[in-house]
Amino acid sequence: AQSVTQLDSHVSVSEGTPVLLRCNYSSSYSPSLFWYVQHPNKGLQLLLKYTSAATLVKGINGFEAEFKKSETSFHLTKPSAHMSDAAEYFCVVSDTGGFKTIFGAGTRLFVKA
Amino acid sequence: EAGVAQSPRYKIIEKRQSVAFWCNPISGHATLYWYQQILGQGPKLLIQFQNNGVVDDSQLPKDRFSAERLKGVDSTLKIQPAKLEDSAVYLCASSPYTGGGTEAFFGQGTRLTVV
Numbered sequence: 001a002q003s004v005t006q007l008d009s010h011v012s013v014s015e016g017t018p019v020l021l022r023c024n025y026s027s028s029y030s031p032s033l034f035w036y037v038q039h040p041n042k043g044l045q046l047l048l049k050y051t052s053a054a055t056l057v058k059g060i061n062g063f064e065a066e067f068k069k070s071e072t073s074f075h076l077t078k079p080s081a082h083m084s085d086a087a088e089y090f091c092v093v094s095d096t097g098g099f100k101t102i103f104g105a106g107t108r109l110f111v112k113a
Numbered sequence: 114e115a116g117v118a119q120s121p122r123y124k125i126i127e128k129r130q131s132v133a134f135w136c137n138p139i140s141g142h143a144t145l146y147w148y149q150q151i152l153g154q155g156p157k158l159l160i161q162f163q164n165n166g167v168v169d170d171s172q173l174p175k176d177r178f179s180a181e182r183l184k185g186v187d188s189t190l191k192i193q194p195a196k197l198e199d200s201a202v203y204l205c206a207s208s209p210y211t212g213g214g215t216e217a218f219f220g221q222g223t224r225l226t227v228v
Contacts, residue, residue: 032215034216036219041221042221043116043117043204043219043220043221043222044156044204044206044219045219046216046217046218049216090155090156094215100158100169101146101158101161101217102158103148103155103156103157104155105153105154105155106153106154106155
């Protein structure tokens with residue numbers, strides 16, 4: 001069975017400071033993992049994905065995530081937050097052996113000026 | 114390229130009424146998904162099509178929800194009759210890939226309010 005847990009429902013940072021959004025997963029198979037971003041009144045946009053290649057994955061807008069199998073984690077980071085990063089972020093696990101895709105509950109990122 | 118198109122953007126109906134949503138995926142995408150996103154929650158997969166066949170509808174409330182994908186392209190999702198708890202954003206997504214473990218491209222969604 002698969003599951004995904006986003007450890008923080010809300011994260012608040014100041015502009016220019018680092019961002020850390022935490023995600024733990026559970027999967028019976030070798031998972032694919034994704035981070036999506038959802039800005040208000042806009043569709044979900046893929047930030048980055050892990051599919052069993054390099055464990056450190058770089059995405060768009062300066063975001064990156066590291067796959068740690070021993071910790072079953074896939075945390076999203078960015079060195080310096082920008083006001084435009086304020087949005088809802090979803091961690092997603094997908095079963096490469098089948099068709100199950102599960103979204104986390106989301107983490108809302110607030111960026112203070 | 115054009116993205117995933119959904120209509121309508123907003124819909125308000127009374128409980129026990131029927132409603133239908135339409136989705137036009139990105140041209141050539143084999144896989145189409147319908148998700149339900151309740152306020153404050155992550156999207157939940159309702160149904161997944163590969164071409165015009167269903168590969169996963171395990172979370173679709175089949176007593177009231179139905180979906181079809183015409184000729185492996187456009188798709189409609191119907192609710193009949195609607196309940197208050199169906200109030201949510203209904204997201205359509207498509208992917209050029211088949212099988213699991215692949216990313217999807219999302220439309221802007223249809224916000225349904227049931228009163």
